[in-house]
Amino acid sequence: MQIETKSLAEVPSPPPGGDRGKPMSQRTGDMRSQPLTIKNVAKAYGQLKVLDDVNLDVGSGEFLTLLGASGSGKTTLLMVIAGFARPDSGAVMVGGTDIVRTPAHKRNMGMVFQSYALFPHMNVAANVGYPLRLRGAGRVEIADRVARALDLVQLGHLGERRIDQLSGGQRQRIALARAIVFEPRILLMDEPLSALDKKLREHMQIEIRRLHEKLGMTTIYVTHDQREALTMSDRIAIMDRGRIVQIDEPRRLYERPASRFVADFIGESSFLPIIVEAGIARFGDLVLKTGGRLDTAPRQLLVLRPEKLEILGSEQAPGLNVLSGILTELIYQGESFLCQIALGEGHTVVVRGPTRRDTLAGLPELGGSMRLGLHPEDTVLVPDA
Amino acid sequence: MIFSGDINAASLARDGRREFYGMAALCLPSFILVFILLILPIGWLFWMSLFNADGAFSAENYVRLFDSTYTSTLVTTFQVGFLVTVISVVLGYPLAYMLSQLPPRLAGLCTIFVVLPFWTSTLVRTYAWMLLLQRKGIINSALISLGLIADPIRMVNNMTGTVIGMVHIMLPFLVLPLYGVMKSISPDYVRAAANLGAGPTRAFWTIFLPQSLPGLTAGMLLVFVLCLGFYVTPALLGGGRVIMWSMMIDSSIRLYANWGAASALGVALLVMTFCVLWLVNRLFGLKRLYGESR
Numbered sequence: 001m002q003i004e005t006k007s008l009a010e011v012p013s014p015p016p017g018g019d020r021g022k023p024m025s026q027r028t029g030d031m032r033s034q035p036l037t038i039k040n041v042a043k044a045y046g047q048l049k050v051l052d053d054v055n056l057d058v059g060s061g062e063f064l065t066l067l068g069a070s071g072s073g074k075t076t077l078l079m080v081i082a083g084f085a086r087p088d089s090g091a092v093m094v095g096g097t098d099i100v101r102t103p104a105h106k107r108n109m110g111m112v113f114q115s116y117a118l119f120p121h122m123n124v125a126a127n128v129g130y131p132l133r134l135r136g137a138g139r140v141e142i143a144d145r146v147a148r149a150l151d152l153v154q155l156g157h158l159g160e161r162r163i164d165q166l167s168g169g170q171r172q173r174i175a176l177a178r179a180i181v182f183e184p185r186i187l188l189m190d191e192p193l194s195a196l197d198k199k200l201r202e203h204m205q206i207e208i209r210r211l212h213e214k215l216g217m218t219t220i221y222v223t224h225d226q227r228e229a230l231t232m233s234d235r236i237a238i239m240d241r242g243r244i245v246q247i248d249e250p251r252r253l254y255e256r257p258a259s260r261f262v263a264d265f266i267g268e269s270s271f272l273p274i275i276v277e278a279g280i281a282r283f284g285d286l287v288l289k290t291g292g293r294l295d296t297a298p299r300q301l302l303v304l305r306p307e308k309l310e311i312l313g314s315e316q317a318p319g320l321n322v323l324s325g326i327l328t329e330l331i332y333q334g335e336s337f338l339c340q341i342a343l344g345e346g347h348t349v350v351v352r353g354p355t356r357r358d359t360l361a362g363l364p365e366l367g368g369s370m371r372l373g374l375h376p377e378d379t380v381l382v383p384d385a
Numbered sequence: 386m387i388f389s390g391d392i393n394a395a396s397l398a399r400d401g402r403r404e405f406y407g408m409a410a411l412c413l414p415s416f417i418l419v420f421i422l423l424i425l426p427i428g429w430l431f432w433m434s435l436f437n438a439d440g441a442f443s444a445e446n447y448v449r450l451f452d453s454t455y456t457s458t459l460v461t462t463f464q465v466g467f468l469v470t471v472i473s474v475v476l477g478y479p480l481a482y483m484l485s486q487l488p489p490r491l492a493g494l495c496t497i498f499v500v501l502p503f504w505t506s507t508l509v510r511t512y513a514w515m516l517l518l519q520r521k522g523i524i525n526s527a528l529i530s531l532g533l534i535a536d537p538i539r540m541v542n543n544m545t546g547t548v549i550g551m552v553h554i555m556l557p558f559l560v561l562p563l564y565g566v567m568k569s570i571s572p573d574y575v576r577a578a579a580n581l582g583a584g585p586t587r588a589f590w591t592i593f594l595p596q597s598l599p600g601l602t603a604g605m606l607l608v609f610v611l612c613l614g615f616y617v618t619p620a621l622l623g624g625g626r627v628i629m630w631s632m633m634i635d636s637s638i639r640l641y642a643n644w645g646a647a648s649a650l651g652v653a654l655l656v657m658t659f660c661v662l663w664l665v666n667r668l669f670g671l672k673r674l675y676g677e678s679r
Contacts, residue, residue, distance in 0.1 A: 084576055104579040105588075117577035121595045130591075131581035178581065 033218045034095035034185040035060040041080060041090030050076045051087065052242035061216040063209070065229040068239035069265075074222045075190060077239070081220060082188055083107050094185060110179030110217075111188040114195070116171045118163045124150070124174055125159035131182040149181040150174075152211065169200045176208070180215065187217045193228065205231045226266050230254065238262055260382050263303045270349040272302040274381055281381060284345070288321050291377040299384040306338065306352035310373040313362060320373035323349065327370050330363065339363070341370055427655070434648035438641070446649035455633065455650075462630040465544070465619065466612035469551045470559075473608050476552065477559040478601065484560070485567035499560050507554055511618045514550045515541055518622075542624025550618040558611060559604035566600025602669050610658055630654055 038056035042049070051073050058064045066074040079085035081092055083104030092100045099107055110131075118127050125146050132142045150156045153173035158166070166174065172192060179187060192208075193201045209232050212219055223229055229236045230250040237247040238261075246258045257263035260271065274281050274288070276298050281288040283302060312322065328348070329340035332355070339351045351372060353359050364370060437445040449455065480499070484492050502510060517523050518540040525537040540546055570593060578588035616631040623629075630650065637647035 082576075082580060084579075103584075104576070105582050105584050107580075108582070109580065111577070111580040113573050113577055115571060115573045117571065117573035119574060119577075119592055119596075130578075130583075134582040134587065182582070 033061050033216055035062075036081070036186055036218055036220070037091075037093040038077070038081070039091040039093065041077070041087045041092065043076060043080065043085065043087045049242045051080070051090075054090070054242070054244055056237060056244060056247070058218055058220065060218055063212050063219045063221065063232060063234045065221045065223060065233040065236045066239055067223060067226060067229040067236050067265075069224060071241075072239040073242040074224075074239045076242075078188055078190055078220060078222050081186070082109060082111055108182075108184050109186045109188055110182065110184035112172075112175045112179045112190065112192040114191045116175040116192075116195075118171055118175055118178070120163050122163070123159070124155075124161045124163070124166070127163065127174060128159075128178045128181050131178065135182060145181055149177040152180070152214075153177045168196055169204065172196060172204060176211070180211075180217065185218065187219045189219065189221045191223055192221075194223075194225070201228070202231075208232065230266075238265060240265075255378070256380060257303060257382060260301055260303075260385055263380070263382055268306050268350065268352075270304040270306070272304065272343070272347055272349070273384065274300045274302050276300055276381075283323075286321070286323070288379055289319075289376040290379050290381065291375075295381065295383070297383055300381040301384045303380040303382055304349050304374070305378070306350045307336075308374065308378040309349065309351045310375075311339075311351065311353055311359065311362060312371040312373045314371075317371075317373045320375060321379055323372045323374065325349070325370060325372070327364055327366055327368055330366065339370070341372065430648050430651050430655075433644055434652050436645045438643050438645060446645045447653075449646065450649065450653055458628050458630055458633050461628055462613060465547060465551065465615075465627065465629060466609050468544075468548050469555055469612050470605050470609045472548065472552045473555050473559045474601065474605060477556050477563065477604065480556075481560045481563040481567055481600075482597075484564050485570075496564070499557055502553070503557055507617050508621075510554065511550055511621045514546065514553065514618075514622060518546050518549065541622055543626050544623070546622035546624070547619045547627045550622040551612065551615060554618060555608045555611060558607045562603040562607065563597065563600040566603070567597050570596050599669070602665065606662070606665050610661060613658055613661070614654055 036056075036058040038054055041051050041054045043051040054073075054077060056064075056077075066077060068074045076085055080087050080090075080100075083099075083102065087100065090100065091098045094107075119130070122130065125143075128146045128149055129142045132145060137145070146159065147156060150159060153176055155170060155173050155177070158170065158174075163171065163174075172195075175192065179189075189208075193204050196204060205228055212232075221229075221232065230253075233250055235247060235249055236253050237244045238253070239245065240261055246253060246262045248256075253262065254266055257266065257269075263269045263271075272283050274283055276282075276294060276296065279294060279296075281290055281294060281300070281302075288302070309323075310317075310320070312320075323341075323343060325341040325343040325348075327339055328342050329338075331338040331340075335355060336352050337355055337360070339353070341349050341351060343349060349372070434446050435442055435444070437443045484495055484499070487495060515522075519525070520537045520539075520541075522541075524540065525534075528534045529537065540549070574592050574596065575588050578592040579585075583591065614631050615629065616635065619627050619629045620632055620635075631654075634647045634650045634654075637643045637650060
């Protein structure tokens, strides 16, 4: 049987020098994977700007997550990339070619839908083989590649199953296998894990991450789950009201949020008002030691992550910023506890600590006073919007 | 002495029995209704079919069904049913598809237009078709005045008229179940097909159509079964040239006052209908057709 892979071969190879941004170990995995650039993409429904001049660069082989609340435009952006939504203006460049006017079926991108969209009238093997059949591959080749894709998601034995005989987790993997079997240049995922329970979801996060490292496909992942985004991504783009408000590596995004919105959206935060004068940041009378350079804006906010605060005893803490207040509430949560501490003048902070014997023993009674230490490196200021 | 395993056992069992009888009593009225309106008349029909014109007990009525008059009527009935079903599919499938793809508000409006004929009497609609289709009717005169034809086309008092009239009446029965099923097909499926590389035509034939088949089968079944027993439209638009099974029942009673013969025809029609249902059930599974997801 003649093996025919015409449409697969048509995919242009990435142009030299198209590699953008930081080096990534997994970039070598697949030569077919390509960089993606979104240029000035805008889309409005009437007065509502769903996408407001979005610009985005995704490196070849990068795993980028679009994170945002519902209505932030993340799904619309994915639909624009996939070709299911037509933007009002802007360009979508894949490997240097603008594909914004290319119909969806000619874009050669794999997509995992939130609903999985596995065809109920076909069995598992037929579902996974569907994109290969469309590309005119021969029977032997289809069978071979379907088997390999199913092995990749560890469901090699389920080829003959009907879709309604699969569990949620299995469907998820089959949908993934179908999206990668034809070696698309870009893999798109729209909240693919939202239908799974917590344990399975966390397991699949790691598994998808591993698969990505193995295949090195440029991946755009949409989710509203911040932990999922932090776990899986090379970089995260946070979206709000049709705009990308910050784009960064997970650790930088969490530890150096650029705005109150981002600090609030990713992780828990308490905010304290800060006055900056003559290069000195103060909270009330307390002069703050700050790690990085200080912005000159006079009114700023101190971002306090509950787990970055250290509960101090009576000892001196020379290198730290020290806040003191009254313990007003203690909530036991199993692996950790939460303290609410009133700093006076209506300001409160929340502190998280591990439920180790010594830490718990060090806590005062409710109404007792507490001292909290904050490292200068963790002293993050954002503009007071 | 009471053992722990038996605490309240007797009274709980009594409560259970009471609940069962209570439920049964609540169901009783509907059972009685079904019995009086369905089981009893059909039993009576069957009973009457066993007596000949002289009131003697015989199988004569059933033997007669194998006469050529009757068998040719049977052939006509199935022919008309088949034709009407096929034409309804050709017209109804695209219509249902369009309805399912329209924005909800517009789809609701258009559905009303599809259902509208339901609220007009079949008789009135049939007469309307007679007016439209006759030798000097609107259609013929329009075609002649446009110079497209020289002589009027025969469109009524024959098979053509019968089929046109019946298709008009049957169309909603095909469109509505089909529309229901098509509405329930998530647009994600067609999107997924496009994403995997299928153009619009390919996605329709390989993904949308197969998933709409349960609705199509349900609609076709409904139309075909209704055609088997249809009377008014073929009687008026057929002009005596298209003799269907139901018309034989009519003439048995009105012309010959032979209730036994009419009953036998009725029983035969019922049996044929059940055969069609059984066949479709064997081939496709009726449960699936009526919206039960597997």
